[in-house]
Amino acid sequence: MAAVALALPLPEASWPPSLAPLKAVDDLLRCGICFDYFNIAMIIPQCSHNYCSLCIRKFLSYKTQCPTCCVAVSESDLKNNRTLDELVKSFNSARQQLFQLVVDTPVISSPL
Amino acid sequence: MAAVALALPLPEASWPPSLAPLKAVDDLLRCGICFDYFNIAMIIPQCSHNYCSLCIRKFLSYKTQCPTCCVAVSESDLKNNRTLDELVKSFNSARQQLFQLVVDTPVISSPL
Ligand SMILES: [Zn+2]
Numbered sequence: 001m002a003a004v005a006l007a008l009p010l011p012e013a014s015w016p017p018s019l020a021p022l023k024a025v026d027d028l029l030r031c032g033i034c035f036d037y038f039n040i041a042m043i044i045p046q047c048s049h050n051y052c053s054l055c056i057r058k059f060l061s062y063k064t065q066c067p068t069c070c071v072a073v074s075e076s077d078l079k080n081n082r083t084l085d086e087l088v089k090s091f092n093s094a095r096q097q098l099f100q101l102v103v104d105t106p107v108i109s110s111p112l
Numbered sequence: 113m114a115a116v117a118l119a120l121p122l123p124e125a126s127w128p129p130s131l132a133p134l135k136a137v138d139d140l141l142r143c144g145i146c147f148d149y150f151n152i153a154m155i156i157p158q159c160s161h162n163y164c165s166l167c168i169r170k171f172l173s174y175k176t177q178c179p180t181c182c183v184a185v186s187e188s189d190l191k192n193n194r195t196l197d198e199l200v201k202s203f204n205s206a207r208q209q210l211f212q213l214v215v216d217t218p219v220i221s222s223p224l
């Protein structure tokens with residue numbers, strides 16, 4: 001998501017072992033189309049799947065269905081899932097602070 | 113939320129300083145009616161507020177509006193916000209593992 005600059009040079013894929021439990025949370029905050037964090041998360045109310053606003057609108061202009069479960073969707077069905085946007089912001093910030101903590105205190109970067 | 117047993121004896125309020133960045137994420141995963149983690153999260157599509165299914169249904173039986181923003185709501189408007197349920201499960205599990213890690217490696221429980 002371009003709007004949230006990643007302050008840390010660590011690649012997305014490399015989670016310190018001590019923070020690995022958070023990886024599942026991270027996965028749930030990502031769009032199934034672009035795989036980045038949700039950027040203006042839109043929920044499809046009939047199936048509960050979520051995508052970035054731009055990603056799903058582009059997709060629907062080609063095919064009027066949910067990319068995951070194929071339920072019929074029109075653009076007017078989409079509703080903002082604001083809590084996901086707030087979770088992306090808070091989680092991304094927490095993740096950066098915790099990564100920094102692991103870098104600063106190497107003892108906790110050893111496997112559990 | 114009765115369905116997710118808390119394995120740790122630590123009271124909800126006491127976050128170790130090193131894990132404090134996650135408190136904002138925790139707050140976002142709680143229902144504004146019962147203040148516990150969402151239990152079957154339902155979104156009100158017209159305002160994007162979320163509550164536990166039981167909490168909001170009980171509320172709507174008294175007053176047909178959103179408890180937070182007062183927009184008119186009927187029970188048939190409610191849609192499951194499944195990603196929030198999955199986030200509660202993953203986050204609660206991660207939180208317990210990280211709390212345990214802090215207990216086991218006291219060095220990281222000191223303030224940042
Ligand atoms: Zn996307």
Ligand SMILES: [Zn+2]
Pocket residue numbers: 044047048049066067068069070071
């Ligand atoms: Zn779907």
Ligand SMILES: [Zn+2]
Pocket residue numbers: 143144145146147148150151163164167
């Ligand atoms: Zn509730």
Ligand SMILES: [Zn+2]
Pocket residue numbers: 156159160161178179180181182183
């Ligand atoms: Zn509302």
